[in-house]
Amino acid sequence: MKSASQPNQFRFHNLGVGDIQLGRKPGHIPGMLPFNLYTGKHHFTVAPHASLYHVFNRPIKCMIEQKDNGIAMSHLFAGVNENGFINRIFIYPDQPGFQLATRLSHLYGEPADQNNWVTDSDTEITLQTSNALLQTVIAFRFLYDMTALKEYEVHVV
Known part of the structure; x- marks a missing residue:
């Protein structure tokens, strides 16, 4: 049994991480909380509207490679479409770096361009960094x- 302070461990795949997947309803995923109920919401701005977002409100580690200790994530946001299905996932690692582009390439293959991978599941994974x-x-x-590409955004305030 996991203690409350032990992070949930999820593995990256084509649709997201663990049970947090594109096309699922966030209400069916333990640990997902509507953005408006999230105590840290004042640190972020979301678009198009806060009611379209959920937050994974538990400690989380995500594993990319087979023999991976996991990368601690500070935040995970899921945007939902008008039907309530997840259409955008934003994951913020605790610490930048860790050769993420190289590690993601091991899982998803060569990127379509610098930091964008397209999977066989017609999904796009993007790695965005800001120095x-x-x-x-x-x-x-979804590709x-x-x-989801043009309207769904999360920004740190």
């Missing part, structure tokens, strides 16, 4: 969901 804020975000979306 100014030392912020790294790993994002998932053909242009609304």
Whole structure:
């Protein structure tokens, strides 16, 4: 049995991490909380609207490679579409770096361009880094969901 302080361990796959997957309803995933109930919500701005977001509100480690100790994640946000299904996932590692692009390439193959991978499941995984804020975000979306690409955003305040 896991203690309350021990992180949940999830493995990266084509649709997200563990049970947090594109196409699922966040209410069916233990640990997911509506964004408006999240105590840390004042640290973030979300678009298009806060009611379209859920937060994984438990400690989390995500494993990329087979023999991986896991990467501690500080935040995980899931955006939902008008039907309530997850259409965008944003994952913030605790510490930037860890050769994430190389490690993601081991799992998803060569990127389509610098830090974008397209999977056999018609999903896109994007690694975004900002040197100014030392912020790294790993994002998932269905490849053909242009609304998820253009309208769904999470920013640290």
